[in-house]
Every structure is written in C-alpha cells, then in structure tokens.
Amino acid sequence: MTARPRALLCTALVVVAAILCMTFDVAAQSSSFHSAPPSAAQMKNPYAGDAQAAAGGKKLYAQNCAQCHGNNLQGMGPAPTLLSPKVKNAKPGETFWFITNGDLNNGMPSWSQLPKQQRWQIVTFLESKNAAGDY
Amino acid sequence: MAAAVFLKTLFLFCLLWFALPAALAGERPYFITYDQTMEEPGNLDIELEGLTASPQDGDQFLSGVTEFEYGAKGWWTTEFYLDGQTTANQSTIFTGYRWENRFRLLMHEHIINPVFYVEYEDINGADKSLIEVVGFDSQYDGLVPNQEASRERQREIETKLILSSNVYGWNVAENFIAEKNVTGNPWEFGYAAAVSRPLSLLASPDECTLCRENFQAGVEFYGGLGTANKFTVHGTSQYVAPVLSWQVGNAVFKVSPTFGLTDASYRAMLRFGVQYEISGFRRKLEKLFR
Numbered sequence: 029m030t031a032r033p034r035a036l037l038c039t040a041l042v043v044v045a046a047i048l049c050m051t052f053d054v055a056a057q058s059s060s061f062h063s064a065p066p067s068a069a070q071m072k073n074p075y076a077g078d079a080q081a082a083a084g085g086k087k088l089y090a091q092n093c094a095q096c097h098g099n100n101l102q103g104m105g106p107a108p109t110l111l112s113p114k115v116k117n118a119k120p121g122e123t124f125w126f127i128t129n130g131d132l133n134n135g136m137p138s139w140s141q142l143p144k145q146q147r148w149q150i151v152t153f154l155e156s157k158n159a160a161g162d163y
Numbered sequence: 164m165a166a167a168v169f170l171k172t173l174f175l176f177c178l179l180w181f182a183l184p185a186a187l188a189g190e191r192p193y194f195i196t197y198d199q200t201m202e203e204p205g206n207l208d209i210e211l212e213g214l215t216a217s218p219q220d221g222d223q224f225l226s227g228v229t230e231f232e233y234g235a236k237g238w239w240t241t242e243f244y245l246d247g248q249t250t251a252n253q254s255t256i257f258t259g260y261r262w263e264n265r266f267r268l269l270m271h272e273h274i275i276n277p278v279f280y281v282e283y284e285d286i287n288g289a290d291k292s293l294i295e296v297v298g299f300d301s302q303y304d305g306l307v308p309n310q311e312a313s314r315e316r317q318r319e320i321e322t323k324l325i326l327s328s329n330v331y332g333w334n335v336a337e338n339f340i341a342e343k344n345v346t347g348n349p350w351e352f353g354y355a356a357a358v359s360r361p362l363s364l365l366a367s368p369d370e371c372t373l374c375r376e377n378f379q380a381g382v383e384f385y386g387g388l389g390t391a392n393k394f395t396v397h398g399t400s401q402y403v404a405p406v407l408s409w410q411v412g413n414a415v416f417k418v419s420p421t422f423g424l425t426d427a428s429y430r431a432m433l434r435f436g437v438q439y440e441i442s443g444f445r446r447k448l449e450k451l452f453r
Binding site (some may be wrong): 080081083084085086087088095096105109110128129130131132133134135137138140141144145146149 | 166190191198199200201203204205206234236237238267269270276329332334361364365366367368369370376442443446
C-alpha cells in the first residue's frame with residue numbers, strides 16, 4: 029500500500045472511531061441527567077425533606093434561577109421548565125452536579141460560587157416542588 | 164442646558180436601575196483578584212469602584228472606575244472600564260479605558276479552575292486606579308502632577324492566568340499577571356491572591372438584610388514581581404487588604420482598607436465599590452429592537 033491510500037485509511041479509521049466514541053458517549057450520557065457522572069447519582073441530599081432548607085432554597089431560587097427559569101419554575105425562552113418528569117426523576121446528586129457545573133456551552137452557568145450547602149438547598153426546593161408530580 | 168441633560172440622563176439611569184430585575188449570587192468581595200466565576204450569559208453587571216489615598220509627599224486623590232461586565236457565553240465574559248481620578252489642588256481628569264475578556268478553559272468544575280484573561284488598556288500616566296500592580300509600580304508614580312503625568316500614554320496588553328478553587332465554602336484564588344507596553348518596554352509581572360468565605364454557608368428561610376449569608380469576608384494580597392529584565396520583589400509595591408461585601412437587595416457594597424507592606428507602596432488606601440447586575444439584559448435589548 030502506498031503512502032497516500034494508507035493515510036486515507038488511517039484518517040477514515042480515526043473518523044469512524046471518533047463517531048463511534050461520540051455515539052457511545054451520547055448513549056452513555058442519555059442515561060443520566062444532563063450527562064452527570066455515575067458518582068453524582070450516589071450523592072445524598074443532606075437536607076432531603078427539610079422544610080427549612082427548602083424555604084431557604086426557595087429564596088435562593090428567586091435570587092439566582094428565576095430570572096431564566098421563571099418565578100414559578102415554568103421556564104422562559106431557552107431555559108427549560110423545572111417542573112417536569114425529567115427533573116423529578118433525576119437523582120438529587122445529579123441535579124446538584126448540574127447546578128454546580130452548569131452547561132457552559134448551552135447557556136446554563138456554573139453556580140459553584142454558591143456554597144455547597146446552598147446548592148443542596150436549591151435541590152431540596154426543586155424536589156419539594158416536583159414531589160406532587162402534577163404537571 | 165448641560166445640567167438639564169445630565170439630570171435627565173441620571174433620572175433615566177436611576178429608572179433603569181430600579182425597574183430592571185437584578186440578581187447577584189455569591190459575588191466575591193474582591194477588588195483586585197479574579198476567581199473562576201463568570202458573568203451569567205446575557206447579564207450586564209455595572210460596578211462603580213473608588214480608591215482614595217493620601218500619599219506621604221503628595222496630594223490626596225480619589226480614583227474612580229466604572230465597569231460594565233457582560234456575560235457573552237457561559238465560558239466568556241467581556242468587560243469595559245472607564246477610568247478617571249481627581250487629585251486635591253490639581254484637577255479632575257479622565258484617564259482612559261480598558262477592555263478585558265476572560266475565558267474559562269475547562270467546562271466543568273475541578274479542584275483548580277483555570278481562566279485565561281486578556282486585556283487591552285489605553286490609559287495615561289495619571290491613572291491611579293491601581294486595579295493591578297505590576298513591575299515596579301510605586302507610590303512615587305503618583306507624585307507626578309496630573310498635567311505632566313497625563314501626557315504619558317500607556318497602551319498595554321495585560322494577560323492573567325487565574326486559578327481558583329471552591330473548598331468547604333472558601334474561595335481561594337491566585338492570579339499571575341504579565342503586562343506589556345506595546346511601545347516596547349519589557350514585560351512586567353505581578354500577582355494577586357485572595358481567600359474569602361460567606362459568613363454563613365446556609366441560606367436562612369426568610370428574607371433578611373442583615374443576615375450573615377449576605378456578608379462575605381476575606382483578604383487579598385497583591386503586588387509587583389519586577390520585569391523580564393529583573394524578576395524580583397525588591398523595590399516593588401506589596402499590599403494586604405481585608406475585604407468585606409454586603410448584599411442588600413439588588414446591590415452589593417464592598418469595602419477594603421488596604422495597607423502597603425514596602426517602601427514603594429502607598430502606606431494606606433481605602434477601596435470601596437457598589438455593583439448592580441441587570442439580569443436578562445440581552446433579552447430585554449432584543450425585545451427593544453424587535
């Protein structure tokens with residue numbers, strides 16, 4: 029095989045490998061909330077069911093999240109509703125992970141500047157709002 | 164006539180200020196040091212910062228910087244500054260502008276989060292904002308009268324590597340600064356480092372003004388590191404500055420008494436600032452022109 033066809037074959041293999049990796053990546057990602065890693069799902073909400081924490085989370089939501097997701101979590105423009113089966117079914121740790129990391133390429137900022145406790149309070153608030161599951 | 168225009172502008176500005184919803188989240192109390200926090204996409208943050216000092220052999224001055232910080236993307240924040248100062252017994256002058264851009268290098272949170280910063284500034288020698296200290300910047304630069312100092316033009320490119328971590332409620336940030344005058348002087352170096360923490364890590368359930376979660380306290384260290392020809396701390400300015408911020412509704416107030424640690428430093432300075440964030444600024448602007 030001459031150099032040129034060999035280079036073409038190598039390029040094709042790399043492209044196919046990349047496509048396969050992306051496909052597996054997407055498949056792997058689709059099973060978790062916003063591509064949260066499996067370790068995120070293992071995290072437990074230290075304030076689960078705590079009404080005081082949820083009240084604090086409500087205040088934090090109004091300060092930080094409502095501007096995009098709406099005062100009633102209904103979503104606005106590109107920011108999705110937070111009252112949905114997707115959010116309800118997400119593990120608390122996955123929601124916490126997504127709030128911490130955001131999705132910087134798609135408009136969701138990282139909220140890591142908020143203390144960990146406050147991010148869990150927001151998770152607690154979202155859980156309390158989604159608990160009814162009446163969408 | 165001019166006064167009427169000024170009053171109208173002020174009125175419109177105030178109207179905008181209070182009419183638009185604002186949100187400020189965990190804003191750091193720092194004046195000099197950057198952490199990994201980027202402006203939320205589409206939001207505009209307006210900040211007024213002041214600095215006052217009384218040099219040993221010079222006139223007291225008050226420097227003012229107005230900053231417009233815009234979140235272009237989740238990973239890209241751009242900021243425009245207008246600088247000015249007033250010196251007792253001399254004059255009040257506009258000293259120039261700066262345009263900075265910050266790019267987050269990693270899309271997810273890590274133990275250390277790097278951000279790349281690049282700025283172009285076109286200021287004159289009378290600028291006393293001291294929003295970065297590099298090379299052999301010293302208090303003696305401020306002794307040159309405004310009329311003479313303002314003739315010196317400083318067109319500079321400044322880069323920073325920002326490293327920042329959030330651990331156990333604390334933020335720890337380090338900035339490494341390299342600045343180059345485009346007219347050909349050697350590279351000048353500097354640094355800034357800071358730690359801060361909210362006074363309470365939990366949010367209280369009720370609305371409150373004086374609750375501890377609305378306060379953040381910390382300390383900043385910054386100074387020059389010489390130039391490419393002479394990399395040293397000898398003969399440079401070095402500062403330590405406790406910082407405190409207080410969030411009240413739509414505003415954040417910041418204050419920082421600053422103390423010089425070397426002969427080249429100002430002995431004491433006071434920094435203060437107020438900032439507002441206009442959330443959904445891009446959306447509102449688009450609506451206006453639709």
